[in-house]
Amino acid sequence: DGGITQSPKYLFRKEGQNVTLSCEQNLNHDAMYWYRQDPGQGLRLIYYSQIVNDFQKGDIAEGYSVSREKKESFPLTVTSAQKNPTAFYLCASSTGAGGNQPQHFGDGTRLSIL
Amino acid sequence: DAKTTQPPSMDCAEGRAANLPCNHSTISGNEYVYWYRQIHSQGPQYIIHGLKNNETNEMASLIITEDRKSSTLILPHATLRDTAVYYCIVRLNSGGGADGLTFGKGTHLIIQP
Numbered sequence: 001d002g003g004i005t006q007s008p009k010y011l012f013r014k015e016g017q018n019v020t021l022s023c024e025q026n027l028n029h030d031a032m033y034w035y036r037q038d039p040g041q042g043l044r045l046i047y048y049s050q051i052v053n054d055f056q057k058g059d060i061a062e063g064y065s066v067s068r069e070k071k072e073s074f075p076l077t078v079t080s081a082q083k084n085p086t087a088f089y090l091c092a093s094s095t096g097a098g099g100n101q102p103q104h105f106g107d108g109t110r111l112s113i114l
Numbered sequence: 115d116a117k118t119t120q121p122p123s124m125d126c127a128e129g130r131a132a133n134l135p136c137n138h139s140t141i142s143g144n145e146y147v148y149w150y151r152q153i154h155s156q157g158p159q160y161i162i163h164g165l166k167n168n169e170t171n172e173m174a175s176l177i178i179t180e181d182r183k184s185s186t187l188i189l190p191h192a193t194l195r196d197t198a199v200y201y202c203i204v205r206l207n208s209g210g211g212a213d214g215l216t217f218g219k220g221t222h223l224i225i226q227p
Binding site: 045090 | 145
């Protein structure tokens, strides 16, 4: 099936640890995105990538890092510098950037601090 | 991106049409109207989008007023699985800059059996 796969579904982190969230898509989409959602809140953009080997900071990039070495993969690392990492993380992709290109989402990874 | 206003919650009987309103009075001429929904603990699901004309797909219809200041999402025959939070978003038609979607608080639609 075509789609966006995020893993793991649940992730626990000890304080001071870096963790990496996986996002893979087989839709042949050029653009990929990472969002964070807190309880009862809307989504906030962390990073986005419009093409392989290029990515841009979103609204809340501090404490996060990404890479885009392959078209189908856009992993997100939550570093120890992120002071409040507990949240629901969502990855999305679209055929390209711009208003006429719908973004399609994975089912998310829920990160919690032990 | 322009701001949207939606009612916080709505009820609809199963089998009836669900009509979800959205106000976007500050929308500009090159902004699209998008609708997504989110079921608890899942990722948002794309439903439909449009610029000026009304649009229909297998999930829903989107009716945009002539002045583009408001729109209505119509689910023609609501089922219990349509219970979700529905988000109306306006999005600039530009390939540059921060290309994220801005989700507000949406409308919690509850389908009653």
